[in-house]
Amino acid sequence: MAHDTSTKSRITRRQALATAAAAGLAAPALMRQAMAQGAAVNVGVILPLSGANAQFGINSRNGIELVADEINAAGGLKALGGAKINLVVADATSTPTTAANVAQRLLSQNDVVAILGAFASALTIAISEVTERRGVPLLTMSFSDQITGRGFENIFQVVAKASVIGKAQFDGTVEIAKGAGQKLEKIAIMYEDTAYGTSQATGIRAGAKAAGVEVVMDDAYPLGITDVTPLINKLRASGAQAVFPVSYLNDSLQIIRAMRQQQIKIPAIGGAAGYVIPDFEKGLGEFAEGVLSIAPANYDLAPEFTDRFRKRYGYFMVHEALEHAVCLDVLAQAIEKAKSTKPDDLRKALHGTRFDSGWCKAMTGGVVEFDKTGLNTHSVPVMVQWRNKELVTVWPSQVAKAKAVWSS
Amino acid sequence: MAILQALLDGLMIGGVYAVISIGLTLVFGVMGIVNFAQAEFLMLGMFIAYYAWAWLGLDPLLAAPLAFVVVFVLGAFIQRLLIHRVLKAPEVAQIFLTVGLLIVLENLALLMFGSGFRSVSTPYQTSALRLGPLFVSVPYLAAFAMSVACGLALWLFLKSSWFGQAMRATAQDPMAAKLVGIDADRMHMLAFALGVALTAFGGAVILPYLTASPTVGGQFAVLMFTVVVLGGLGSVAGAVVGGLAVGIIQSLSALVFPIQLQNLVLFIVFIAVLSFRPKGLLGAAR
Numbered sequence: 001m002a003h004d005t006s007t008k009s010r011i012t013r014r015q016a017l018a019t020a021a022a023a024g025l026a027a028p029a030l031m032r033q034a035m036a037q038g039a040a041v042n043v044g045v046i047l048p049l050s051g052a053n054a055q056f057g058i059n060s061r062n063g064i065e066l067v068a069d070e071i072n073a074a075g076g077l078k079a080l081g082g083a084k085i086n087l088v089v090a091d092a093t094s095t096p097t098t099a100a101n102v103a104q105r106l107l108s109q110n111d112v113v114a115i116l117g118a119f120a121s122a123l124t125i126a127i128s129e130v131t132e133r134r135g136v137p138l139l140t141m142s143f144s145d146q147i148t149g150r151g152f153e154n155i156f157q158v159v160a161k162a163s164v165i166g167k168a169q170f171d172g173t174v175e176i177a178k179g180a181g182q183k184l185e186k187i188a189i190m191y192e193d194t195a196y197g198t199s200q201a202t203g204i205r206a207g208a209k210a211a212g213v214e215v216v217m218d219d220a221y222p223l224g225i226t227d228v229t230p231l232i233n234k235l236r237a238s239g240a241q242a243v244f245p246v247s248y249l250n251d252s253l254q255i256i257r258a259m260r261q262q263q264i265k266i267p268a269i270g271g272a273a274g275y276v277i278p279d280f281e282k283g284l285g286e287f288a289e290g291v292l293s294i295a296p297a298n299y300d301l302a303p304e305f306t307d308r309f310r311k312r313y314g315y316f317m318v319h320e321a322l323e324h325a326v327c328l329d330v331l332a333q334a335i336e337k338a339k340s341t342k343p344d345d346l347r348k349a350l351h352g353t354r355f356d357s358g359w360c361k362a363m364t365g366g367v368v369e370f371d372k373t374g375l376n377t378h379s380v381p382v383m384v385q386w387r388n389k390e391l392v393t394v395w396p397s398q399v400a401k402a403k404a405v406w407s408s
Numbered sequence: 409m410a411i412l413q414a415l416l417d418g419l420m421i422g423g424v425y426a427v428i429s430i431g432l433t434l435v436f437g438v439m440g441i442v443n444f445a446q447a448e449f450l451m452l453g454m455f456i457a458y459y460a461w462a463w464l465g466l467d468p469l470l471a472a473p474l475a476f477v478v479v480f481v482l483g484a485f486i487q488r489l490l491i492h493r494v495l496k497a498p499e500v501a502q503i504f505l506t507v508g509l510l511i512v513l514e515n516l517a518l519l520m521f522g523s524g525f526r527s528v529s530t531p532y533q534t535s536a537l538r539l540g541p542l543f544v545s546v547p548y549l550a551a552f553a554m555s556v557a558c559g560l561a562l563w564l565f566l567k568s569s570w571f572g573q574a575m576r577a578t579a580q581d582p583m584a585a586k587l588v589g590i591d592a593d594r595m596h597m598l599a600f601a602l603g604v605a606l607t608a609f610g611g612a613v614i615l616p617y618l619t620a621s622p623t624v625g626g627q628f629a630v631l632m633f634t635v636v637v638l639g640g641l642g643s644v645a646g647a648v649v650g651g652l653a654v655g656i657i658q659s660l661s662a663l664v665f666p667i668q669l670q671n672l673v674l675f676i677v678f679i680a681v682l683s684f685r686p687k688g689l690l691g692a693a694r
Contacts, residue, residue: 049523050518050523050622050623051523051623052621052623054522054523054524054621055523055524055525057523058522058523058524193668219666219667220666220667220668221667221668222667222668222670222671224626224627225667226618226627226628227417227421227658227659229417229421229545229548229659230414230417230659230662230663230667230670231662231667233410233413233414233417234662236543237410249525249619250525250618250619250621253525253527253619254617254618254619257533257534257547257617258545258617260534260535261533261534261535261536261543261545261546261547262536262543262545263536279524279525279527282527282529283525283527283529283619284529285529287534
């Protein structure tokens with residue numbers, strides 16, 4: 001793979017397609033090579049590469065490809081005689097049914113040892129039904145509570161749960177406001193009615209209830225909304241002091257723009273996803289400055305790792321890319337430990353190991369360790385703020401790189 | 409006051425719905441074809457306006473006529489090459505063709521533009537006019553004004569120009585139109601090109617407040633069909649009434665019900681209207 005530092009995401013996509021095509025053509029040669037060194041290990045990657053969540057899928061794939069190339073360049077998987085990691089990437093579109101079908105196909109035809117994906121919680125849930133049935137590990141950075149809440153044995157989530165993230169989104173905001181001398185009494189919540197939006201809103205609501213803060217607006221809206229005006233009218237009438245929108249990209253741009261139009265100056269504290277990718281800043285320009293968001297991880301906490309991403313793809317390492325990179329590195333470390341790619345051995349290694357080297361250091365908490373539900377117990381969400389086209393970690397104070405700016 | 413604001417918002421967005429739907433109804437009225445790919449031309453219009461902004465620095469509102477022209481030419485080609493062949497074919501063949509066109513256009517867009525969301529940034533995007541306690545969003549107002557201007561131009565064209573009159577004649581009675589020397593094939597080409605170009609124009613004017621992506625058509629397809637059927641399939645005035653009605657119904661319903669039920673309320677009204685007036689609000693008067 002060419003390391004072109006000037007590539008933008010669109011070119012990368014084509015480049016990736018070209019790479020995939022080249023890989024296809026070169027397959028016989030690679031096979032022979034692989035035979036010599038021990039067979040390549042197929043890792044399934046299912047992401048939304050078209051449809052409403054495509055941008056996030058592409059970001060995620062970039063993160064995974066970076067780590068795969070790094071491992072392969074460093075001599076592959078040592079426990080398997082230097083076997084290379086071979087990614088089998090599939091498009092989940094943005095439909096759960098398709099995601100499940102694709103998972104089925106990867107397992108029966110491509111002989112994958114594990115699956116990574118699929119960014120959107122609704123997709124991950126659909127895939128997990130398949131992987132659980134087949135007993136194959138699924139490593140994910142989706143965080144709807146349902147993912148680890150169903151007693152599945154083959155799911156591994158490297159980030160905190162949505163309700164925890166939602167609560168942190170609220171608690172962090174209260175603390176930042178307090179630091180600026182404002183006491184929050186009324187807040188508004190608006191969220192997309194998907195698995196992700198709904199669980200995270202539950203967390204915000206719980207946080208508000210525990211703190212005795214009144215939720216003056218609590219509205220769900222459908223994915224792919226084309227007119228947010230009614231929501232913003234309601235927000236203006238509600239008298240909230242801060243708003244917590246949980247949305248993907250298209251809706252996040254509409255919400256912030258409509259707020260600015262109506263001169264609503266209250267702080268907006270985004271719920272990750274749409275609020276923490278470069279496109280958000282590109283779409284809003286100066287209006288992005290100062291917008292806060294929760295994030296399951298942020299690149300400025302481990303620049304020694306994430307700069308490798310920036311160097312290769314030309315933009316900062318968004319959290320989904322970072323967490324997917326961690327997923328693949330955890331899997332690779334588990335394979336090294338198990339010295340096998342059998343699903344049962346892998347599951348045991350994933351459950352019983354404290355992963356504290358490589359990309360795991362870039363994750364919040366610095367360590368990845370799964371409890372029996374498959375949840376990483378060390379990850380804690382952070383608050384980030386847009387400052388001059390970059391995301392700066394501003395909360396919690398132990399890891400913050402700068403003090404938050406609160407404009408009420 | 410909230411009702412007034414909702415009416416205003418609904419009216420503005422309804423005007424845009426009207427313009428993007430007129431194209432659909434025009435194609436049906438003149439050619440008797442239901443164009444399932446219509447919403448994809450909205451997507452094309454958005455992308456043309458996006459690239460005009462990104463490469464030429466043109467405001468999407470100024471790029472709208474450009475989108476109109478480009479898609480007009482494209483539409484004429486598509487009509488000549490594809491639609492023309494199925495005009496007399498069974499309806500099933502027509503449905504297959506336009507649905508096929510939808511899939512092809514969407515996937516071509518995915519290949520060419522990539523699947524990300526693209527958004528322009530313009531100075532007026534985040535501003536609003538204040539009318540006492542009411543807020544008038546500038547991008548909505550601009551889109552509405554452009555839509556009204558476009559609708560008026562179309563009305564004048566259909567009313568007064570020879571082509572417009574000939575087109576209406578073809579819609580009313582193709583045989584009689586032929587007898588008085590109107591070239592029906594040419595009228596069909598003009599109608600289809602005009603229809604998709606209008607939708608593309610609508611796509612360009614809404615770009616300042618929305619984002620363009622290859623799959624954006626899907627979000628408007630059902631809405632467009634609701635608008636034209638509500639107003640009366642084939643009736644241009646019906647599409648205008650239908651568009652405004654849909655915009656206002658959606659906006660008002662959000663006052664009372666959660667925004668997720670917006671379309672539920674819309675379809676309840678839709679079904680009620682159709683059960684009393686099966687041909688739509690203005691169905692009888694083509």
